[in-house]
Amino acid sequence: MNSVVELLKSHRSIRKFTERPIEPELFEELVRAGQGAATSSFLQGATIVRVKDRAKREKIAQLAGNQPWVASAAAFMIFCADLKRAGNWCREYGKSFEGDFTEHFIIATVDVALMAQSMVCAAESVGLGICYIGGIRNNPGPVSELLELPRGVYPVFGLCLGYPAQDPEIKPRLPLSVIVKEDCYNEQGDRKAIESYDAQVRDYYATRTGGGHGISWSEQVSVLLSEKSRPHMRGFLAEQGFTFR
Amino acid sequence: MNSVVELLKSHRSIRKFTERPIEPELFEELVRAGQGAATSSFLQGATIVRVKDRAKREKIAQLAGNQPWVASAAAFMIFCADLKRAGNWCREYGKSFEGDFTEHFIIATVDVALMAQSMVCAAESVGLGICYIGGIRNNPGPVSELLELPRGVYPVFGLCLGYPAQDPEIKPRLPLSVIVKEDCYNEQGDRKAIESYDAQVRDYYATRTGGGHGISWSEQVSVLLSEKSRPHMRGFLAEQGFTFR
Numbered sequence: 001m002n003s004v005v006e007l008l009k010s011h012r013s014i015r016k017f018t019e020r021p022i023e024p025e026l027f028e029e030l031v032r033a034g035q036g037a038a039t040s041s042f043l044q045g046a047t048i049v050r051v052k053d054r055a056k057r058e059k060i061a062q063l064a065g066n067q068p069w070v071a072s073a074a075a076f077m078i079f080c081a082d083l084k085r086a087g088n089w090c091r092e093y094g095k096s097f098e099g100d101f102t103e104h105f106i107i108a109t110v111d112v113a114l115m116a117q118s119m120v121c122a123a124e125s126v127g128l129g130i131c132y133i134g135g136i137r138n139n140p141g142p143v144s145e146l147l148e149l150p151r152g153v154y155p156v157f158g159l160c161l162g163y164p165a166q167d168p169e170i171k172p173r174l175p176l177s178v179i180v181k182e183d184c185y186n187e188q189g190d191r192k193a194i195e196s197y198d199a200q201v202r203d204y205y206a207t208r209t210g211g212g213h214g215i216s217w218s219e220q221v222s223v224l225l226s227e228k229s230r231p232h233m234r235g236f237l238a239e240q241g242f243t244f245r
Numbered sequence: 246m247n248s249v250v251e252l253l254k255s256h257r258s259i260r261k262f263t264e265r266p267i268e269p270e271l272f273e274e275l276v277r278a279g280q281g282a283a284t285s286s287f288l289q290g291a292t293i294v295r296v297k298d299r300a301k302r303e304k305i306a307q308l309a310g311n312q313p314w315v316a317s318a319a320a321f322m323i324f325c326a327d328l329k330r331a332g333n334w335c336r337e338y339g340k341s342f343e344g345d346f347t348e349h350f351i352i353a354t355v356d357v358a359l360m361a362q363s364m365v366c367a368a369e370s371v372g373l374g375i376c377y378i379g380g381i382r383n384n385p386g387p388v389s390e391l392l393e394l395p396r397g398v399y400p401v402f403g404l405c406l407g408y409p410a411q412d413p414e415i416k417p418r419l420p421l422s423v424i425v426k427e428d429c430y431n432e433q434g435d436r437k438a439i440e441s442y443d444a445q446v447r448d449y450y451a452t453r454t455g456g457g458h459g460i461s462w463s464e465q466v467s468v469l470l471s472e473k474s475r476p477h478m479r480g481f482l483a484e485q486g487f488t489f490r
Contacts (some may be wrong), residue, residue: 004249004370008278008363031425033253035418038361038377041469042462044419055426085423085435086466093464095471102482102489103382103475106354110401113358117282118253121366125249132283134355137348148429154353173280174289178330182278183298184393190330217287217339221331224286226340230348234489235346244347244479244489 007124011051012170014129015069017162026126030161034119045108046115047082049147049155050075055148063142064135074162076098078136078143079116081108082154083241099152100243112156123161131156140236151241162172172200174217194218252369257415259374260314262407267319270373275406279364281346290353291360292327294392294400295320301391308387309380309403319407323381323388324361326353328405328486329397345488357401366460368406385481396486414453417445419462 031048039045051057054071060078070076083099086153090097094187120130136158143155173179175193198216205214237244284290296302299316305316305323315321326422328344335342365375381388381403418424420438443461450459462478482489 002370004252005274005278007249007366009274009281010369011281011363013283013284027423029254031251031421032418033250035421035424036254036256036415038256038258038365039373040377040379042416042465043366044424044462044466045467046304046424047430048425049430050425051267056428080430083470085432086463087470088432089463089467090471093467095467097470098473099470101474101476104470106382106401106478107474107480109351110356110358111298113355114362117359117362118256118366120283121363122250122253129485130283132285134285134352137351146429148431150430153430156351161459171287173277175277176273176280179280179289179291180293183301184391185292185325185395185398186296186393187330188334210345217289218334220287222334222338222340224288225328225332225342225344225349226335228343228490229352230306231346231490233351234346242413245473245476 004125005134008121010170011124012168013131014162014164015131016070016164016166017073018165019128020163022128022161024078027075030119030122033122034115037114039111039114039119040107043086043107043111045079045086047085047153049078049080052076059146060136060143060158064133065138067133067135069131069160070133070158075161077159077161078147078155079112079157079159080149080153080155081112082153083108084150085238087152090123100241100245102244105242105244107221109156113118116159123240126160127163129164131160133160137230137233140233144240149240154237154240154242169204172204249276249370250469253366255415256369258293258376258437259407259409259411259413261409261411262314262318262374263410265319265408267373267406272320275364275367278367279360282354282359282363284359285352288331288352288356290327290331290356292398293328294323294325296323303389305381305403308376310383312380314376314405315378315403315486320404321406322404323392324357324402324404325394325398325400326357328353329395329399332397345486346490350487350489352402361402364461365404372408374409376405378405382475382478386483387479389485394485399482399487401486408448414449417442417449421480
C-alpha cells in the first residue's frame with residue numbers, strides 16, 4: 001500500500017513536542033488542506049481559534065483537565081462549530097434565523113471534524129504530531145468566555161500540533177469484522193472478536209513504554225457509557241444557541 | 246508543499262464513476278486507514294454498513310433525494326454513530342447504561358467523521374473519488390429500517406467511493422482570515438473578505454463545466470439557516486436512543 005495509507009494506519013497521539021516552531025507558511029498550508037475537506041451544504045461551519053497567548057494556553061491546559069501539552073505544543077487551536085458566520089447573512093438578506101435545529105448542530109459538528117482530520121492528515125504527512133483535546137468540553141463555558149465565543153459558536157475540541165519528541169506505540173483498533181457490516185447491521189461474531197481484541201488491548205497496556213492501566217477495551221468503554229458524561233453540555237449548548245429543535 | 250497537502254487542497258466531490266471495482270484488499274486497507282484516526286476516550290464509536298445489495302442501493306439513492314451515484318459508485322457505505330457496541334458491555338459488567346447524554350452523541354458523531362475523513366484521505370491518495378451523502382438524513386427512519394440499525398446506532402452520512410469518470414473544478418473556500426482567528430473570536434475584516442469571496446463563488450458557478458446556479462456563498466448559507474432543516478432529526482434520534490440529556 002502507498003505511504004499515505006501507511007501513515008494514516010500508524011497514527012498515534014503525541015503529547016511531547018520539541019521546541020521547533022511551525023513556520024507560518026506551513027501552518028497556513030495545513031489549514032488550507034483542512035479547508036479542502038467536504039462541507040455539508042457548502043456551509044463551511046468551522047472556525048479555528050489559534051491560541052498564542054501564553055496565559056490563555058496555561059488556563060486552557062488546566063480547564064481541559066490538566067493537560068500540559070496544551071501549553072507546550074508548538075501550536076494549539078480550538079476548533080469551533082460556527083453557525084454565526086453564516087447566520088449573520090440571514091439578517092442581511094431579510095430572512096429569519098432558524099439555525100438551531102438538531103440537523104444544523106450535526107452539520108456544523110461534522111464540518112469541524114472533517115476539516116480537522118484533513119488538517120491532521122496533512123500535518124502528519126510533514127512529520128508533525130497531533131493530539132486532539134476533547135477535554136476542553138470539561139469546561140466549555142470558561143473556555144468559551146476566554147476565547148469570547150459568541151452565540152452560534154461552540155468549541156468542539158482542541159488540537160495540539162508540533163514536532164514529536166516521543167514515539168509511542170500504535171494503539172490496536174477493533175477488528176475489521178466488528179467495524180464493517182454488509183447490507184445490514186448485525187453483531188454476528190462480534191463477541192468472540194471483541195474478547196480476542198480485549199486481550200490484545202490488555203497486552204498493549206502491559207508492554208508499552210511507561211506501562212499503563214491494563215484494562216480491556218470493553219471495560220473502558222463500559223465505564224464511559226455507564227457514567228453521566230459531561231452532563232453540563234446540554235445546558236451549555238443551549239446558552240450558545242444550539243437548542244436541538 | 247508535499248503531495249499529500251496538495252491532494253487534500255484539491256479535493257472535490259465525485260459523482261460519476263468508472264465501472265472499475267475496488268479490490269477487496271484495497272477496501273480493507275482504506276478502512277484500516279480510517280480506523281487509525283483518533284477516537285474519543287477510545288470509544289471507537291463508528292460502524293460502517295457497506296451496502297452491496299442492488300435493490301437497497303437503489304432505494305437509498307431515492308431516499309437520499311434522488312442521488313443516482315449512490316447506486317452507481319463502485320462502493321457505497323453508510324457511516325453510523327454506534328453506542329450500542331460499547332453499551333452492550335455495560336450490561337455485561339453489571340453497570341447501568343447512561344449513554345444517552347449530549348456528550349455521548351458528540352463523541353460518537355465526531356468519531357464517525359474523523360474515521361470517514363481519514364478513509365477519504367487514503368482513498369483519494371490511491372486515485373479514488375468520493376462523495377459524502379448527507380442526504381440520507383432526509384429519510385433517516387427508512388434508511389435505518391432498511392439496514393436494520395438498532396437503538397444506539399444512527400446513520401450520520403453515506404459515502405460513495407469509486408474511480409472518477411469526471412474531473413470537476415475545485416470549489417473555492419472561504420479566505421483563511423475568515424476561518425482562523427487568533428486568541429479570541431472576532432469578525433474583524435470578515436464582511437469585506439466574504440463579499441470578495443462571494444464574487445469568487447459566483448464566478449465559479451458561472452464558469453464551471455455545466456454552468457450552475459450562480460448564487461454566492463452568503464446567499465446559499467442564509468437559505469440553509471433560515472429554513473427548518475430536517476426537523477424530523479430530533480424525533481428520529483430520540484427513537485434511536487439519542488435523547489440529548
